[in-house]
Each structure stands twice: as structure tokens, then as C-alpha cells.
Amino acid sequence: MSGEAAAGGGGEANGVQPNVTIYINNLNEKIKLEALKKSLNAVFSQFGKIIEVLAFKTLKHKGQAWVVFEDVASATEALKRMQDFPFYDKPMKIQYAKTKSDVVAKADGTFVPREKRKRNDEKPEKKQKREQHHDVNQAGVGMHAYPGAYGAPPLSQLPFGAGPKVMMPEIIVPNNILFVQELPHDATALMLQMFFCQYPGFKEVRMIEAKPGIAFVEYGDEGQATAAMNLLQGFKIKENPMRITYAKK
């Protein structure tokens, strides 16, 4: 009679034991794999060293990814802190992976090259293509142009004091250049680049010598800038969440 864990779909203990690898689903399936993996890497590296990020585009594995950490503590922290984090507009659902990742098994010495694999994982049946639309936004992601367009803030990552106070809404003009504020004063362009360069369309980071704590980050177009902004909004480089808006034109 050990207690019951489920508190109504929240997902604490799923009967799966802690693992250095976390399994993520409910990911936005419109995002291209490469961008997705890089973004996951960017968002999760704050919890510890990441060994590998895996994601696949097969029907059976769309919208899912595995992030392999170096240690269980990092995975646990990531699981807890990033649960329901709005990622490309969808709350991530995170669990521990059910099995050990190959990369870990290889380090273990317990790796067995897949022999007991099911052979029917390929189903070339229905190959219908539906083209009711052109690809909506394969590359751009940025359907919305508002920085506050998140779902529900997961934790204290989001800086805005969304209190009852009503503010005069500023007119937001999208720009391929982002304006980043509230950075640690010793942040360097190189440091910022590590975060911002991981999103498609990244061009450069510019800092102003005379004004510590701010930076401009340029992307190829507004959609790319928007995607990066939404993913990094409120992200903590050191300990304070950074604030990202579009640069003024």
C-alpha cells in the first residue's frame, strides 16, 4: 500500500525509474528536426551536461525527443523544472526514458547491438500525401508576433510581473533584430552567441561597450527572430532572466 502518485494527469512518478535520459513528448511537430534538437539543447543545457539529443521524424516518433544527460541529478532537475514549459507554443511533457540510451550503454559496456528488434517497424503502406496547404511554416515557426504569447508560465522563468496592473500596450513591431536586456554585466558576446546561434537564421550578436547588460541579436528574418525570442525569453544566463524584445527600427 504505498501511496498513489497520480494527481490527475500531472505525471509525477509514472512507474518509470529515474534515468539519465528524459523522454519528452507533446513537442511541436512542425519544427524541423535540426532546429528542434538545437533548441532542446539550448533549453536543457542549464541543468547539466548533455550527452546527446535524439529525435526522429518517423510517424511513430513525431513530437518526441530524448535528451541524455551526464547524470541523473541533471535529468531530474530538468524534468521537474521544465515540465510543461511552453516550447514552440506547446507545453513539454517530460518523463524519464523507459530504457537506457545506447550512448550510455556503450559507456557502460552493456551495449548490445540491436538484435532483438522488432522487424515491423517499417510500414511503407499509406504513402498518401495531403497537400491541403503548402507547408505552413516549416522553417519559420513564428506564427505569433507577441512576446507574451506563451501558454502558461512554468516557473519563475518569465520575468514579466503579470500582475493585475494594466499597462499601456506598446505597439509591437517585429524586427529581425532582437533587443536583449537585463543580462549579467559581465556577459560577453561570445557567451550570448552560444545561446542565440542555435536558432535558425542567426547572424550576429552585437554588444555596446558603453552599455553593459544589453545586446542586439540579428537574424535573417523576423520569423526567425521571433522563434528565437520565444524560446529564449526569460532564460537565465547567470541568475537573472533576460528580457528580449524586438529592436526599434
Added chain:
DNA sequence: AGCACA
């Protein structure tokens, strides 16, 4: 919904 190792 869906737990793999292009």
C-alpha cells in the same frame, strides 16, 4: 497518442 538509438 506515440519510448529510440538515420
